[in-house]
Amino acid sequence: MTATTLSTQVLIIGGGATGTGLARDLALRGVACILVEKQDINAGASGGNHGLLHSGARYIASDPHSARECREEGALLKRLAPQCVEDTGGFFVAVPGDDEAYIADFSDRCAACGIAAEGVDPKDALEQEPCLSPDAIAVFAVEDATIDPFMLSLDNLAQARSLETKVLLHHKVLGFDKRKGRVESVRLRDLHSSKDVRIHAEQIVNASGAWAGEVAAMAGAHIDMLYSQGSLVISQSRLGQRVINRLRKAADADILVPAGTVSIFGTTSKRIDAPDNCRPTTAEIDAMLDDGMAMVPQLSSTRYIRAYAGVRPLVRTGGGSDDRAVSRGFSLLDHEDHGLDNFITITGGKLTTYRLMAEKTADLVCRRLGNTEPCRTATDPLPASSQAQYTEPGLTPKLWFKKNDPGDLLLCECEMVSISVFNEIAGSLTHNGHRPGLREIGQRSRVGKGPCQGSFCSLRMAAHMYDQGMLKDGEGIDELKDFLNERWRGMQPLLWGPAVAQAELQEALHCGLLGLETEEILKT
Template sequence: MNNIVSTQVLIIGGGATGSGLARDLALRGVRCILVEKRDINAGASGGNHGLLHSGARYIASDPAAARECRDEGELIKRLAPQCVEDTGGLFVAVKGDDERYIADFADRCRRCDIDAIPVDPKEALEMEPSLSADTIAAFAVKDASIDPFKLSLDNLAQAGALGTRQLLHHEVVGFDRRGGRIETVRLRDQRRGVEVRVQAEQIVNASGAWAGSVAALAGARINMVYSQGSLIISQMRLGERVINRLRKAADADILVPAGTVSIFGTTSKRIDAPDDCRPTTAEIDAMIDDGMALIPSLAETRYIRAYAGVRPLVRAGGGSDDRAVSRGYSLLDHDADGLSNFTTITGGKLTTYRLMAEKTADLVCRRLGNTSPCRTAVDALPASSEAQYTEPGLTPKMWFKKKDASDLLLCECEMVPTSVFNEIVASLSTNGHRPGLREMGQRSRVGKGPCQGSFCSLRMAAHMYNEGMLSGSEGIGELKDFLNERWRGMQPLLWGPAVSQAELQEALHCGLLGLDVSETA
């Protein structure tokens, strides 16, 4: 017999917007279930550069989005400081950049009420020595760095404390529609292979780049555009501030500090479907070649990982330039599709996730007859224990402070000990989730260091066997899944030291353990 559960609101999508919506509705007293076909931030919310926008990037292409980023960025800094490193930012032009754009920059910022303070090029070079000696203009702005995983996990933690239920690794496979309403949503539990049915008064499609395919299952249509953005992570931190190229938005013009590393990107490449998203060597090569004009040291930097996300853009007209499509959000009530209890929220930016959740919750609550006001613009987002271990440098401090010789390190690169691993496992199990290696990586720093899981993957799997979390051949599947994901990020960077690292990983996991051999061979 099929499992049937009921709720007031079903939220489809476990990215920042879906997580923020779960918290917003929970604070208004609405019962929710959040469903995600993979894990938290598996889409664009986990495939971005972690930039908390001042709005200055969009002053020319999308002033409305620029103002939204300005306001929401300041709110997040104030209400969720645990998720933010308030680095500040620089917009920097080098010889050959468009002098008209440079001359108009401050005025365009002023029209959007965005602070942009001129900085002498010599002073800019003292502030950020990695900048090119060909710097000709610079402006200081209020950009910052944000941890998207901590952000989503903190939102879900408070939502969960208020009664929201999460169903991870559950994919929407169909809707049972009668007249102008969806009566039941059919889910497939990908871990157990069973079907779960959810009866909800309102359904919200917050599935990002997959919003079009989810809507199609309900008989609705969204004109989605899939724009892939690829990024690379350096082994060392290359700057103290966010560094933007002072030009109209293009590829290879943002460097964002992220703890002990830096993230450089991004690109805009049209793809046919969000599941096709994958960084390529050609993209990375072109990005580094272009970026060297701004940051010359990019040519000699060691990179430990490449990754990509899909921008969920909604096109209103024609044209082929994806950067010209609005970075504003799209909130669709689907009345035109004959549906009175189905809503889609997509597009937008990570910086505007809270605003997107608020506007969506307002619409849903009107339909439910709930008059409670939004509280996320005034209430601080509580820091949660579930999210604390995504912070770079936290676990080494804790480990050295404890001085417990029995608390063995599982990940030496990021110094994640057994005690932290066990705490995350306990949190996952309490929330009804089955712990796995990839789930651990989403909620901690394991696998994110220079070895990209070469050694910690084996230690974690062995520990899980010792603790009875794995049995039989389950660990082989876990290792393959975890290492394949890390390999996706290493493959486009195979030059210099990265080649040696890849050969070591291949020798260890394929030559010694035979993980490349079929289990049925």
């Protein structure tokens, strides 16, 4: 079968925050780009984080440079992408047994990094955040916030698309064709159609996050990557109004982040052998919650609806076994020492610093292309797009009640996502050349993210897709398996109390009634 051949100035490999941010940055400079992603937008670390927009205070001891970058970039994003940010503020909270020397030095360390930190009487803090431990011995207020990573990436991609950037989702890199120190073409496969695609580009950027080492190796370049898994849990309700951090050096179980109507608690740092092996475990979650109860006692009685994990793409720069000691700064590699003059890797860093990572990468790309246009992402607001609006928690109920259309039935009752919203998202995917599926709809909305975790809405959505001609024959079973596998794998580590009864209901409904085999759905 003859491969489809495409040409462009820059090929970006990876559809996370950095890749989509780079696509926007280059498009604003007039550079023609194609972005390819082997799964969907934010399929890696950009979709597996806690959504914390760092003040930088978490890194004042371990990585002051990253702390300053987070402070500067966080302030920029609050101003330039307000639709993606909830400016909650944050507390750093110490409890008995925490390092008193670190507590005493906290304010000065923050000041040295230009980070605002104001002492708060623990009694006043408890009145403002009743979920805190009454035993708190010190509290500082900082300028933390939260950010919606899916809205952020989708908004970046929407503007890039409006400036003629082409996006190929579910396209996996198979290899590189090289000649005389240059990558002449990149071979890909469309994982939906199994058709091959070949792309010629003047410059190739590897922005594949935790998979950057694997992609670079295919081009003949080596990156010494470390894979640090961070696991988190989502509570059924929102526990606090602010971001709450443990007042100690960065460790496990020390961040509680509000996320719309829920809260996210974490995280861990567990070395794994490969990014594809990332999955939260019951042991991790148990240990994390046991530790976190000292700061937020309510963690012991809260119902959790899901656990998930992401992989931190860390680049090894020295010895040591503690992944938290590895810099959270980013690595921009030109690969000229590997004999490649048109291949670049950008990896590491934080979601908070994605824009800066994209800017520095675009600067290098443009120097090689001879493009002298300046970066505009530090000054131009990020436009809010209709393609990203439905990731916002609580938006669809407001729209549904305002619309007051009895015929606009709810497909997802937990998050109140209606047929009209579903159709709008599916239409947008089709318009942009992508196949609408249950997981793709879920990435761009709140469907499946409520307490039932897709038990009922998955069936309603699949039936609606058949009604609309989006599915035929046995495709619905495959869609259900794919969608439910992603939801159910996050429930396994939390099977205690009411969650066990819910899991039994799901198994009876989907495996007993529909014949979806348990071993297939709960695969790793």
